[in-house]
Amino acid sequence: MQFSVITLFPELVESVVAEGVVGRAEKRGLMELKCVNPRDFTEDVHRTVDDRPYGGGPGMLMRPDCLLKTIRSERERLGKAKVIYLSPQGKPLEQSMLQALSEEGSAILLCGRYEGIDERVIDLEVDEEWSIGDYVLSGGELAAMVVVDGVTRLLPEALGHKGSAIEDSFTDGLLDCPHYTRPERIEDLDVPKVLLSGNHQHIEKWRKKQALGRTQLRRPDLLQNTELNESDKVLLIEFMKEIKT
Numbered sequence: 001m002q003f004s005v006i007t008l009f010p011e012l013v014e015s016v017v018a019e020g021v022v023g024r025a026e027k028r029g030l031m032e033l034k035c036v037n038p039r040d041f042t043e044d045v046h047r048t049v050d051d052r053p054y055g056g057g058p059g060m061l062m063r064p065d066c067l068l069k070t071i072r073s074e075r076e077r078l079g080k081a082k083v084i085y086l087s088p089q090g091k092p093l094e095q096s097m098l099q100a101l102s103e104e105g106s107a108i109l110l111c112g113r114y115e116g117i118d119e120r121v122i123d124l125e126v127d128e129e130w131s132i133g134d135y136v137l138s139g140g141e142l143a144a145m146v147v148v149d150g151v152t153r154l155l156p157e158a159l160g161h162k163g164s165a166i167e168d169s170f171t172d173g174l175l176d177c178p179h180y181t182r183p184e185r186i187e188d189l190d191v192p193k194v195l196l197s198g199n200h201q202h203i204e205k206w207r208k209k210q211a212l213g214r215t216q217l218r219r220p221d222l223l224q225n226t227e228l229n230e231s232d233k234v235l236l237i238e239f240m241k242e243i244k245t
């Protein structure tokens with residue numbers, strides 16, 4: 001997977017590959033991250049990347065000329081690569097979008113600063129606009145790092161245990177079940193007995209039931225998009241009865 005991130009703050013973005021799963025994936029060549037600074041595509045002596053908005057209003061915008069040059073330079077280098085602009089006006093990010101991008105092979109992530117970018121850059125070169133949530137940040141870099149992290153962990157071989165990414169919550173459209181590790185008892189709280197039983201069928205059933213119940217209680221909206229099969233419906237009814245007792 002080849003990422004090209006267009007940003008005025010390359011060091012900020014590069015920190016995403018400093019540690020952990022993403023850092024190891026980059027070291028192992030599963031993923032490649034290149035940060036490109038539009039300031040390197042300016043032609044004036046002051047290397048100007050921003051300017052005032054037509055029509056007045058607060059703040060500055062990123063200039064279109066150096067952005068277009070930067071995007072086109074990376075498009076040439078990467079061949080077919082989707083250009084994704086991170087902005088509060090974008091499509092809300094979901095796991096399915098990360099999964100799809102992880103299968104693309106490459107992506108160009110465009111990070112805005114100031115009040116955003118000239119709209120003509122979006123018209124001419126942006127394929128998709130994504131938002132990581134309904135809030136405004138000082139730049140698109142953190143959003144781009146979310147995408148790099150979320151995609152990289154989905155790459156085959158990226159996670160130690162094969163199953164973990166596939167078994168992720170949100171992969172099946174549900175929230176995750178509760179998790180426990182040693183010690184068995186802490187501050188008078190015990191691990192649910194079923195998890196100590198060694199009965200993998202019971203354990204799987206319990207985990208599914210917890211995931212269904214938690215989703216119903218915390219994010220009933222997610223259940224709107226998920227068609228439950230008969231056995232899941234039974235599990236959910238059992239869960240809801242148990243919490244009433």
Ligand SMILES: NC(=O)c1ccc(NCc2ccccc2)nc1
Nearest residue numbers: 086087112116131132137139140
């Ligand atoms: N919610 C997000 O994904 C997000 C993305 C970028 C961002 N800040 C940069 C920016 C500000 C205004 C217009 C375009 C980009 N804030 C939040």
